[in-house]
Amino acid sequence: EAQxxxxxxxxxxxxxxxxxxxxxxxxxxxYMSWYRQDPGLGLRQIYYSMNVEVTDKGDxxxxxxxxxxxxxxFPLILESPSPNQTSLYFCASSLAGTYQExxxxxPGTRLLVL
Amino acid sequence: AQTVTQSQPEMSVQEAETVTLSCTYxxxxxxxxxxxxxxxxxxxxILVIRQEAYKQQNATENRFSVNFQKAAKSFSLKxxxxxxxxxxxxxxxxxxxxxxxxxxxxxxxxxxP
Numbered sequence: 012e013a014q015x016x017x018x019x020x021x022x023x024x025x026x027x028x029x030x031x032x033x034x035x036x037x038x039x040x041x042y043m044s045w046y047r048q049d050p051g052l053g054l055r056q057i058y059y060s061m062n063v064e065v066t067d068k069g070d071x072x073x074x075x076x077x078x079x080x081x082x083x084x085f086p087l088i089l090e091s092p093s094p095n096q097t098s099l100y101f102c103a104s105s106l107a108g109t110y111q112e113x114x115x116x117x118p119g120t121r122l123l124v125l
Numbered sequence: 126a127q128t129v130t131q132s133q134p135e136m137s138v139q140e141a142e143t144v145t146l147s148c149t150y151x152x153x154x155x156x157x158x159x160x161x162x163x164x165x166x167x168x169x170x171i172l173v174i175r176q177e178a179y180k181q182q183n184a185t186e187n188r189f190s191v192n193f194q195k196a197a198k199s200f201s202l203k204x205x206x207x208x209x210x211x212x213x214x215x216x217x218x219x220x221x222x223x224x225x226x227x228x229x230x231x232x233x234x235x236x237x238p
Contacts, residue, residue, distance in 0.1 A: 044226070053129070053216055053228035054170075069225075101170060113160070114226065116170035 013038045015117035017102050023123045024092055032087045032120050034102030042105045043085040044069070044114065045077065047098040054101065060085055092124040129219050131229035138207045139237050145192075146202045146232045148217030154178075157221040159193070159200045164214040164231070173215070176200065207236045 015036045024030055036043065044059040046069075056069030060079040074096055076088040085104075089096060099121050103114040128151045138144035150159070161173040176184045176193050183191050188205045204211055217229040 046228075051134075051230050053131075053230045054218075055228070056226060099168065103170075113172050113175060116162075119168045119170075121168075 013115070015102055015104055015115050017100075017117040017120050019120060020118060021121050023125065025125050026093055027091050030089050030092060030122075032089075032100060032102075032122070034085045034087065034117060035083050036085075036102075036104040036115070037083065038104065038106075038115070039082065040104035040115075041082065041107050042112075042114075043079070044103045045075070045085070045087050046101045046103065047071065047096075048101060048119075049098050057087070057100075092122075094124045096122065097124045098122060129217055129227050129229040131215075131217055131232050133232045134230070135233045135235070137235040137237055138204075140207055140209060142207055143203060143205045144207055144234065146204075146215055146217075146234065148200045148202070148229055150198050150200065150217075150219045150227075152198070152219065152221065154221045157219060159191075160218040160220070161189070161191070161200075161202045162216045162218060162228075163211075164216065165210075165212070170216075174202065204234075209236050209238060212236045 018033045041062045045057040046054040048054045055071050057075050058077040060066045066077050101119050102117040105112040105114045130149045157178045160175045163171045163173045174184050174186045174189050190203045192201045214231045214233050216231045220226040
């Protein structure tokens with residue numbers, strides 16, 4: 012089954028404790044992206060990647076890192092999480108990242124930073 | 126910068142009735158795509174319908190259709206014969222050439238029995 016998976020689905024952590032949220036897709040998509048969803052703000056793009064070893068900042072990249080060492084994986088790293096990073100996070104992918112394509116979303120990761 | 130505005134934070138509709146969700150956007154681009162995504166309580170993001178800006182014909186997917194007014198930069202979603210399973214958050218989204226996808230703040234739709 013074609014899908015985007017994220018782990019963990021739920022995470023509670025404390026300020027300053029490094030964490031990684033994994034994202035994997037099995038559709039051989041070149042384009043992957045991370046969003047955060049906050050009430051009243053919709054989804055905002057954090058980082059995106061057009062291909063292996065190619066990453067770029069989205070709207071709200073501060074406090075986040077990403078890497079793309081393999082086509083299928085695009086982990087989101089919070090080196091020193093803060094409470095304002097409490098949010099619902101979505102990973103998405105599409106074949107080549109062009110505007111004609113539909114993005115496929117993962118199930119979401121709910122993060123609480125205390 | 127492109128912005129997407131959904132002016133209705135919440136809406137409700139009786140089962141089997143029709144409801145229209147509004148979306149406007151701001152862009153100077155000529156070629157772009159517009160999407161409606163549904164987010165049920167499970168929090169999954171599900172594509173409902175999409176529209177290519179260069180097409181004049183409005184997109185339709187079963188009970189879902191759009192009214193795309195390019196000059197007015199308006200992209201409303203009409204849900205016909207509303208069902209209880211349509212209860213969800215609906216997001217309008219805009220994507221232009223490249224990879225920059227912008228979402229509206231969402232409209233929470235409740236279908237009442």
